[in-house]
Amino acid sequence: MGDMIKGNHAIAEAALRAGAEFYAGYPITPSTEIVEYLSERMPELGRVFIQAESEGASINMVIGASASGARCFTASSSVGMTLKQEGISHLADMNLPFLAVNVTRYGNGLGTLDTGQSDYNRDTRGGGSGDYRNIVLSPSGLQEAVDLVGLAFDLADKYRVGAILHTEAALGQMMEPCDMPEFREVKRREDGINGDYTIKNRVSPLTADRRKEAIELKERYEIIKANEQRWEEGYLEDADYVIVAYGLAGRSAMGAVEQIRAEGHKVGFIRPITLWPFPEKAFSKVNPNVKGYISVEENALGQMVDDIALTLKKYKNSSTPIYCLAYAFGIPTMKKIKEDFLRINAGELKEVY
Amino acid sequence: MAKKRKLPEMLGKQISFCPGCGHGVVVRLIAECIEELGQTNNVIWNIGVGCYSLASIGINADKFDSLHGKASATSTAFKKLNPDTLIISYQGDGDAYNIGIGESISTAYRNENITVITVNNTNYGMTGGQMSATTLPGQMTTTSPKGRDCATTGMPIKFPELVATQFPNAAYVARGSVTSPANVNKLKKYIKNAFEAQLNNEGYSLVEVLSPCPTNWGMTPLQSHDRVDNEIMTYYPLGEFKKREVK
Ligand SMILES: Cc1ncc(C[n+]2csc(CCOP(=O)(O)OP(=O)(O)O)c2C)c(N)n1
Ligand code: SF4
Numbered sequence: 001m002g003d004m005i006k007g008n009h010a011i012a013e014a015a016l017r018a019g020a021e022f023y024a025g026y027p028i029t030p031s032t033e034i035v036e037y038l039s040e041r042m043p044e045l046g047r048v049f050i051q052a053e054s055e056g057a058s059i060n061m062v063i064g065a066s067a068s069g070a071r072c073f074t075a076s077s078s079v080g081m082t083l084k085q086e087g088i089s090h091l092a093d094m095n096l097p098f099l100a101v102n103v104t105r106y107g108n109g110l111g112t113l114d115t116g117q118s119d120y121n122r123d124t125r126g127g128g129s130g131d132y133r134n135i136v137l138s139p140s141g142l143q144e145a146v147d148l149v150g151l152a153f154d155l156a157d158k159y160r161v162g163a164i165l166h167t168e169a170a171l172g173q174m175m176e177p178c179d180m181p182e183f184r185e186v187k188r189r190e191d192g193i194n195g196d197y198t199i200k201n202r203v204s205p206l207t208a209d210r211r212k213e214a215i216e217l218k219e220r221y222e223i224i225k226a227n228e229q230r231w232e233e234g235y236l237e238d239a240d241y242v243i244v245a246y247g248l249a250g251r252s253a254m255g256a257v258e259q260i261r262a263e264g265h266k267v268g269f270i271r272p273i274t275l276w277p278f279p280e281k282a283f284s285k286v287n288p289n290v291k292g293y294i295s296v297e298e299n300a301l302g303q304m305v306d307d308i309a310l311t312l313k314k315y316k317n318s319s320t321p322i323y324c325l326a327y328a329f330g331i332p333t334m335k336k337i338k339e340d341f342l343r344i345n346a347g348e349l350k351e352v353y
Numbered sequence: 354m355a356k357k358r359k360l361p362e363m364l365g366k367q368i369s370f371c372p373g374c375g376h377g378v379v380v381r382l383i384a385e386c387i388e389e390l391g392q393t394n395n396v397i398w399n400i401g402v403g404c405y406s407l408a409s410i411g412i413n414a415d416k417f418d419s420l421h422g423k424a425s426a427t428s429t430a431f432k433k434l435n436p437d438t439l440i441i442s443y444q445g446d447g448d449a450y451n452i453g454i455g456e457s458i459s460t461a462y463r464n465e466n467i468t469v470i471t472v473n474n475t476n477y478g479m480t481g482g483q484m485s486a487t488t489l490p491g492q493m494t495t496t497s498p499k500g501r502d503c504a505t506t507g508m509p510i511k512f513p514e515l516v517a518t519q520f521p522n523a524a525y526v527a528r529g530s531v532t533s534p535a536n537v538n539k540l541k542k543y544i545k546n547a548f549e550a551q552l553n554n555e556g557y558s559l560v561e562v563l564s565p566c567p568t569n570w571g572m573t574p575l576q577s578h579d580r581v582d583n584e585i586m587t588y589y590p591l592g593e594f595k596k597r598e599v600k
Contacts (some may be wrong), residue, residue: 053459054455057459058426063427064427065430065434067427068430070434072430193397195395195396195439196415204416204418206418
């Protein structure tokens with residue numbers, strides 16, 4: 001097993017090992033260790049590091065880097081990610097791949113410094129103006145985070161879309177043992193421009209056939225939905241109730257499921273790893289006589305619960321009750337999830353759908 | 354005897370600006386300088402958002418369409434990853450000095466080795482002539498219908514002067530105009546100096562161009578050129594504000 005490492009450092013190092021040649025970012029708690037780490041590490045490796053004047057400038061630098069064909073990334077937290085959305089939408093418009101790491105903090109506007117999952121809707125729906133999506137990957141531990149960073153870059157390049165590593169404050173700040181991947185070669189994509197004008201067929205936004213592009217994009221997203229859903233699951237075949245949770249809430253929920261089962265209740269779990277595409281396929285494995293689904297979330301309104309409802313509408317019996325344990329912020333403890341499950345089981349809590 | 358100017362190779366298709374507009378002259382001069390410096394296959398035109406966005410259709414060279422105001426940031430990345438390529442940010446006064454002032458100042462302040470060309474026509478041309486950071490005192494625009502009131506909207510910004518006086522590392526800063534053959538020739542020298550500074554890794558270079566916008570000023574092309582000479586130049590003097598250091 002690898003050495004102990006802090007979450008944000010692990011993510012930054014993993015990106016460099018995946019061949020990232022360019023980073024631009026702006027400090028914000030709880031993601032700051034990423035920009036700090038890279039300020040030393042990237043020059044050491046001969047890569048390009050820029051501390052930009054703002055999140056908006058950082059993402060526009062990433063635009064220039066991706067247009068140059070370089071493997072590139074930025075990182076921020078919630079409100080900082082908000083400022084990047086114009087650029088992320090522009091990247092989508094130009095089919096330019098990139099990675100953005102969102103070490104989320106709970107809350108609206110400036111928000112808090114608490115760990116939370118209040119950016120689910122924003123990150124899974126594209127986030128800026130327009131009609132696009134990014135692949136959103138959410139780890140529940142540091143080894144998984146490190147592994148997903150490399151995957152995120154590869155998927156972004158493969159499908160010519162953006163990738164978001166959607167993690168959270170506690171995961172960025174905690175330490176765990178981690179095996180780091182080997183260094184991969186730094187190389188430019190062939191479609192990048194460098195001034196020599198060998199790529200003559202680049203389409204200008206002013207002359208593009210927008211209808212054709214939109215249809216092509218939709219088709220590409222359908223392929224991503226078909227091929228790239230990822231999740232972890234347990235005990236779905238006999239489950240009376242299925243708990244759905246991602247990130248650190250997902251990790252806690254998996255522990256709670258073991259405890260609840262030990263007391264004789266048949267519960268299963270689905271832990272989405274791709275938040276977009278949402279792992280709809282996981283639901284096809286669930287016991288047809290399941291009595292209910294329970295979304296466990298670190299926000300107050302319940303956000304992912306809507307995706308569970310849409311999935312059931314599409315693939316399953318949409319009249320199955322769907323509950324939501326929305327804990328506002330902070331990682332819900334296994335004990336708390338267990339207690340609240342027992343209240344649901346006793347008919348004390350009302351379903352959302 | 355007047356020299357006949359050859360159309361640069363990279364300007365193939367027609368670009369449609371209004372009659373009397375300065376953008377066409379600026380695009381042409383940039384292309385001539387690129388060609389004369391032997392950089393035709395070593396340049397990225399990074400274009401902002403304004404009437405000049407149309408230029409991207411007519412330029413046969415590597416080019417990129419940046420977001421409104423953000424070309425200096427994208428140019429920064431282009432240069433870092435392509436250090437031997439000539440990187441040009443083509444922007445307007447609204448693009449570079451209003452929405453993009455943060456990126457413009459920060460790029461100059463970091464002394465990025467790129468060239469920014471800002472075409473200053475004292476308004477937002479593309480959206481129909483609203484007030485910009487360079488609209489002159491008293492100038493009527495669609496958002497200053499009674500004339501710009503500098504008591505409430507501030508005085509027009511002088512970005513080249515700001516860069517030249519506050520950022521001592523900047524390599525080259527000048528302001529030119531397109532209003533007479535003499536001015537056009539001088540402007541071409543400024544642009545070429547800026548490109549040479551970049552190609553020699555001397556640092557940030559900036560050329561602002563005073564440019565008529567007859568359509569939004571409600572003037573004929575000739576009247577609009579007179580306005581540049583008689584009115585705008587009294588507030589925005591031409592010249593080199595920071596010369597290249599002879600090394
Ligand atoms: C984010 C954003 N805000 C506003 C606009 C609308 N818009 C397009 S061009 C423009 C002004 C351009 O003015 P300037 O840079 O001075 O160029 P000109 O057209 O005068 O040459 C504006 C406000 C936009 N495209 N994007
Ligand atoms: S509106 Fe003004 S800046 Fe735009 S093309 Fe016409 S004259 Fe030029």
